[in-house]
Amino acid sequence: MVAYGTAALCCTLICFCLMLGTECYTGGSNNTFTVQPGGSVTIPCYYDSKYTQQRKFWFSEADKCAIYTNFTSETVSVIDHPAQSLFTVTMRNLKMNQYGEFYCFVETYEGNKTTYEGLLEIKNAPDVSVVSSSVSGDEGGNISVKCLYSSAYKNKHKHWCRYKDKSCYTSQSSSVQISDDERESFTVLMSGLMLSDSGWYFCFVGDRQAPVQLTVSAHTIENNTETTNDTGSSDGSGESTLNDQQKEKNMSLWLPVSAGLMMIIIMVAVCTWKWKNRSAEDKKLMKNNAPDTVTVEETVIYSTINDENPNNISQLQFKANTIYSSMEDPAECEGQSPAGGTVYSTVAPH
Template sequence: MVAYGTAALCYTLICFCLISGTECYGSGADNTLSVQPGGSVTIPCYYDSKYTQQRKYWFSDADKIKIFTNFTNETVSVIDHPAQSLFTVTMRNLTHGGSYFCVVENESLFETYINVQPAPPDVSVVSSNVSGDEGGNISVKCLYSSAYKNKHKQWCRYKDKRCYTSQNSSVEISDDERASFTVLMSGLMLEDSGWYFCSVDHLQAPVYLTVTAVASVTIHSNTETTNDEKMSLWLPVSAGLLMVIILVGVCTWKWRKRSAEDKKQIKYNAPDTATVPPEEPVIYSAINDENPNDISLLESKANTIYSTIEDLPGCEASEEPFSTRTFGEQKSV
């Protein structure tokens, strides 16, 4: 990533490929980077992937100091990124310039010249760190001074030295021919991430592009949305089914209770045959009234069995029982 102080900067890059391995940019041309006092800059140093295990360092031609990768202090950081086949050098609070070198030990190097000057930068960028989503677009605005309005403008990638000078299917460059040109990249892919630079004549301004994958996020979002929609539909349906079940249960309980009460009432109203007393046996007696003076009748008096005949409900009882009347007649003899 690139960071600047109060102003953007112009860049000088002189690349010497002493031994094959480090990718060269500019082919030895005089490229200058200008930084305002107190400013900061990050420089990408690419190398061939076969040198991933080699030691790398940042070398100052002025004080002959080597700063190896994965070192950081208040003024400089040198960090290796083997997955990207590069290491980056970030210099902060710059007060003086000079020649610096990206070095792969015993293999290759290239030189960078940094000029610290108070003059306004001839080439700079509005933002030196941009990002976009996969499949989306990004826009980079490159600024230049009036002295360079008629100079050749390009948008280049450090890693493969590919430069765009006019619009195509993925990159569009539009120059207002006064103070800026704009780079529009569309249909971004993950492999588009990396270091680029705005180029005006021999001047360069570095830009780091980050492309973020969004496919997994979109799928997750769609899944959550689908789940939310299913839940919003299922809740009222579940509530409705629960109400139906409750109503059916209540109706069934009431029906069973009513049936039990009806059966109980019918049983209560029906006559209980087991409690009706049996009819008492009726004993009949033979009464002979043809001859009241018959001695045999008198002799059988002791053996005569009397019975009481009760009137049944609804029958008249005005006359004396027949057996009682007969007995009186017999008594008078």
């Protein structure tokens, strides 16, 4: 009954994966990695998120030693990534004698739990490898991965698989395309990338695999222009839409600025006009309030004095007494002699 239930569950999972254009991958003894002598490889070990705080370690049959997480040396690094619910094992400068099985463990209250197991082979000509073990792309964009295989695996099925959910793409889909050039390489193209696509994948040929880490970055903006449109394409329609949006944004910014400048110009013009008119009125007012001007013309006095009796001043006769003057306001000058007056007199001796 248990075997029947397990088989039914597997059939259900396979049917579900086929609906998505993928196949289910159960792992196990198929986790075989081939690396050249002196080469390196990084293997991800996923675990359940409930084990985030538990201790994890990696065990190699070849070395007969266990290495716990967050350890680094010249030849091996075991690093935990709790946020991603996985730890990675990186082996460098591999040697021929490191051939053998390896295991990823999590310590639990019930004992050590195996989360991943595989087989490491050291060969001069790897069965499956990748041009780059780390690729990155932007949200909505595309990435391309080139997978290499030996001639012995030319007729084997080629897959692009994901470690986390153990699903493999075997045929063309809207987001993944696999192209085999049948010359010992095939190319995987992923389009319309999403942030959730970040993680570890592997090129899978026959029973051999090569891991690849994919990093998807959030949508970016450069020079006030979006690098990609919402669908991740760069066609003319998307660019035109972005240009229209930019124009609308610029217009919304310039309208209030233009209105403000116009108001300032009007205010300056009004103030200038008022200032000019006020200056003319002030000039007129100053002219009206200016003190009266007194004009005193030169006064000429002609007189003849008879000195027959010089001691009798009362008998002095003025033959001529002429005063010429012009005053605008005589009241102000009353009792005052004309300034600057000139007196001409003739005295006749007797």
